[in-house]
Amino acid sequence: MRADRLVSLVLLLRQHGQLSAVTLARELEVSTRTVLRDIEALSAAGVPVYAERGRHGGFALLPGFQTELTGLNHDEALALVVAGSRRGAQVFGLGSALASAMLKVVDALPASYRSTAAGASQRLLIDPETDLLSRRLVTEESPDTTTAEVLRAVLAGHKLRIHYAATDQPAKWRTVDPIGVVTVREQGYLLATRSGEDRTYRLDRVLAAEELAEPAERPDRVDLDRAWQERSTRFRTGGDQVTVLARVNPIRREDLARTALAILAESTDEDGWLRLEVTFQDSRHAEWALWQLSTNAEALAPPWLRAALHTRATTLATRYAAQPVHKDC
DNA sequence: GCTTGTCGCCAAGTGTGTGG
DNA sequence: CCACACACTTGGCGACAAGC
DSSP states (O other), X not given: OHHHHHHHHHHHHHHHSEEOHHHHHHHHTSOHHHHXXXXXXXXXXXXXXXXXXXTTOEEEEOTTHHHHHHOOOHHHXXXXXXXXXXHHHHHTTOHHHHHHHHHHHHHHSOHHHHHHHHHHHHHOOOSXXXXXXXXXXXXXXXXXXXXXXXXXXXXXXXXXXXXXXXTTSOOEEEEEEEEEEEEETTEEEEEEEETTEEEEEEGGGXXXXXXXXEEOOOOSSOOHHHHHHHHHHHHHHSSSOEEEEEEEOGGGHHHHHHHSSEEEEEEEOTTSOEEEEEEESSHHHHHHHHHHTGGGEEEEEOHHHHHHHHHHHHHHHHHHHSOOSOTTO
């Protein structure tokens, strides 16, 4: 119990810099007297902890002790931050840093835990590089200097100049104020503001980046998770969305629900099929989603969607009615 | 004067080893 | 298995020193 508390004490001091005995006692759920004895024990064990007396005093570790204790470098520390997702480390080009950081973490474990960790790595595999059909799931760890430059600016809190290619538009240079970087599945996004307006950029569409010396305009405290939720909500409710009325076989309802942005209304017809009012990102998205359901769905409205699906179906029917062009294949 | 660390003392609780 | 002794841990208290 005490050994655990001594470790916790060191970690608290590393995390907060300086803490009073009263605060440490509250955090560790012991008396101040016990904290003082623990400090004494740490000091006797060679931990460079020192006391500042008087008002606003407290205990702190000598500068430098932090890095000596862990041996982690900048990239490794960063890799542990994104370690919740190996994909995150891949997107940031930190896969090798994550691997070496994990080695150090495992190495720091007591011998009994170390064998457990080694055993676990032989029994558990999370997010392999390919799926069962050998399709590659994890992006190559690229020496992506552009992503690295973006990351540098984000961490340094500097403005950033990016050469960005938006969908169906020629690439343009623009200067942005970075807020943070978000990874979703294999995709990285730069959250930023441009002339005070919120902007979200896909990292794979950033063709070049240049960190500027000027500090970025960024709120002191940002809840990145919340910012991402707000932007994704805005994305889902904005743009060229279309609403479709469709009849769907109940067995394919979930397939449609997965691809649609939202289901606005739902009822059941006499024959058991579902009548759904569904919104999609745009017309192409709607056409693709209905086409995927094949004979298990029928678009009732709008007319242009029925026409598009009719064109696809007749083209396909004509093709298969005719003799093959290349008989030898 | 107030806040905070330092030190010593005592008592109670807890864990561990040993003998019957 | 149980009782006992011992060591260790913890909390509380008080007096004092140091810094703001």
